[in-house]
Amino acid sequence: MQHFDVAIIGLGPAGAALARQLAGSLNVIALDKKQRDGNKGFKKPCGGLLAPDAQRAFIRAGITLPVQVMADPQIFSVRTVDVQSAIERNYQRCYLNIDRHAFDLWMKSLIPPSVTVHHDALCRKIWREDGLWHLVFSAEGQETQITCRYLVGADGANSMVRRVLYPGHEIRQYVALQQWFKDRHPAPFYSCIFDNTTTDCYAWSISKDGYFIFGGAFAPKHSRENFAALKTRLESVNFHFGEALKSEKCTVLCPSHWSDFVCGKENAFLIGEAAGFISASSLEGISYALDSAEILSGILCAAPKDACAVYRRKTLGLRVKLLGKIVKNKCLTTPWLRRLIMQSGIANIPLTPEGQSKQAEA
Numbered sequence: 001m002q003h004f005d006v007a008i009i010g011l012g013p014a015g016a017a018l019a020r021q022l023a024g025s026l027n028v029i030a031l032d033k034k035q036r037d038g039n040k041g042f043k044k045p046c047g048g049l050l051a052p053d054a055q056r057a058f059i060r061a062g063i064t065l066p067v068q069v070m071a072d073p074q075i076f077s078v079r080t081v082d083v084q085s086a087i088e089r090n091y092q093r094c095y096l097n098i099d100r101h102a103f104d105l106w107m108k109s110l111i112p113p114s115v116t117v118h119h120d121a122l123c124r125k126i127w128r129e130d131g132l133w134h135l136v137f138s139a140e141g142q143e144t145q146i147t148c149r150y151l152v153g154a155d156g157a158n159s160m161v162r163r164v165l166y167p168g169h170e171i172r173q174y175v176a177l178q179q180w181f182k183d184r185h186p187a188p189f190y191s192c193i194f195d196n197t198t199t200d201c202y203a204w205s206i207s208k209d210g211y212f213i214f215g216g217a218f219a220p221k222h223s224r225e226n227f228a229a230l231k232t233r234l235e236s237v238n239f240h241f242g243e244a245l246k247s248e249k250c251t252v253l254c255p256s257h258w259s260d261f262v263c264g265k266e267n268a269f270l271i272g273e274a275a276g277f278i279s280a281s282s283l284e285g286i287s288y289a290l291d292s293a294e295i296l297s298g299i300l301c302a303a304p305k306d307a308c309a310v311y312r313r314k315t316l317g318l319r320v321k322l323l324g325k326i327v328k329n330k331c332l333t334t335p336w337l338r339r340l341i342m343q344s345g346i347a348n349i350p351l352t353p354e355g356q357s358k359q360a361e362a
C-alpha cells in the first residue's frame, strides 16, 4: 500500500491551488472527479465570476489568467432587482467573467508533475487507523487503497471528508438551479435578483459567450416550481428566456452561524466550500477556496506540532470576514431593510439616457 504525506480530495480551485503550492515540498496525492481535460464528465455549475479577492490571490502567487479562461464580454456593473418592490439599482462590481470549467481545468494544469494526480477518480471510503488516514478510491476501473499523514477535504459543498469528520454537522444549504439560454437581450448584463416570494436567498443572471445564464438558490422544497415562478415574474421586467439549452443543479452552502465553519481535526483539514467557506451574501466561494488553500499550504510545509490548531487560528480572519457576509445576507434578504438600502441610492450608478434606452430595449 502506498503512503503519502498529504492526500487531497477534490481539485476545484481549493484543492488545485493547494496541490500546486505543496508540490516539491511534500509527497502529495490528489484525487478529482473531473476528467483531465475536454468537455465530458463532471463540471461544477457556477456563475463563473472571479471576485477581486480571488484576483488578489493570483497576484500574490504571481499567476496571470490565460485568455482561454476568459469569457465574453466583461461587464462592470450588476443590475440589482427587488422584484417585490419593483426597485432597480446598478452597482459597480469588478468581477472577471470566466468560463468556469476552463478555469478549473487550467488550475489543474498548473499542478507540477511531482504531485500524483488521479483524474476521473472517486474517493469512496475514508477512515483513521493507527494514527494514519486510510482511503480507498476508484480510478481507471480499479479500486486502490492508500495511507497518508495529512488528509485534506477540498471536495466542495457535499464534502465526504466533512461528513466523516463531523457526522452530525449541518450547514444551511440551498438547491442551486441554473439554466442556459441563447442570449436574446440586445445588451449583455449581470443581474442580482431578490424576490422573497420564491426564495429567501437570491437569484442571478450572467451574459456569457452568447448565452444567458439564469440561476438561483432555493429552499429544497418546491425548488423547481419556485425557479419557474421566478422566471415568469422576471419576464415582466424584460428578462428573456426562451428554450433552455442546458439545466444544472447542485447543492450550495450558505452558512448562517459561526459554528457552520469547520476546519478539521486529527490531521485532517477542510478547505474551500467543504469547510463552509463561502459568502452567505453573494455565494461567491472561489476567493475563500484560494485563500484557505494558501493558509493551509504554509502550515503543512512548516509541519508544526498541532497543525489543526494552527490552521484554525490562521483562518480566524477569513472566518470573521465570512461572519460579516452572514450579517450582510440577513440585511439583503430582509425585504424592508433591503428596500431601505436600495431606496437610499447609496453606491447606485444612475444610467444616462443612452444607458436607460439600452436597458429598456433589453
Ligand SMILES: Cc1cc2nc3c(=O)[nH]c(=O)nc-3n(C[C@H](O)[C@H](O)[C@H](O)COP(=O)(O)OP(=O)(O)OC[C@H]3O[C@@H](n4cnc5c(N)ncnc54)[C@H](O)[C@@H]3O)c2cc1C
Residues within 6 Å of the ligand: 009, 010, 011, 012, 013, 014, 015, 031, 032, 033, 034, 042, 044, 045, 046, 047, 048, 049, 050, 051, 121, 122, 123, 124, 154, 155, 156, 157, 160, 176, 177, 178, 215, 250, 251, 252, 271, 272, 273, 274, 277, 278, 283, 284, 285, 286, 287, 289
Ligand atoms: C450555481 C453556483 C454559482 C456559483 N457562482 C460563483 C461565482 O460566480 N463566483 C464564485 O466565486 N463562486 C461561485 N459559486 C461558489 C463556488 O462555485 C464554490 O464556492 C467554489 O467552487 C468552491 O471551490 P472548492 O474548490 O472548495 O470546491 P469545488 O469547486 O466544488 O470543487 C470540489 C471538487 O471536488 C471534487 N470531488 C468532490 N467529491 C469528490 C470525491 N468523493 N472524490 C473525488 N473528487 C471529488 C469535484 O471534482 C469538484 O471539482 C457558485 C456556486 C454555485 C452552486
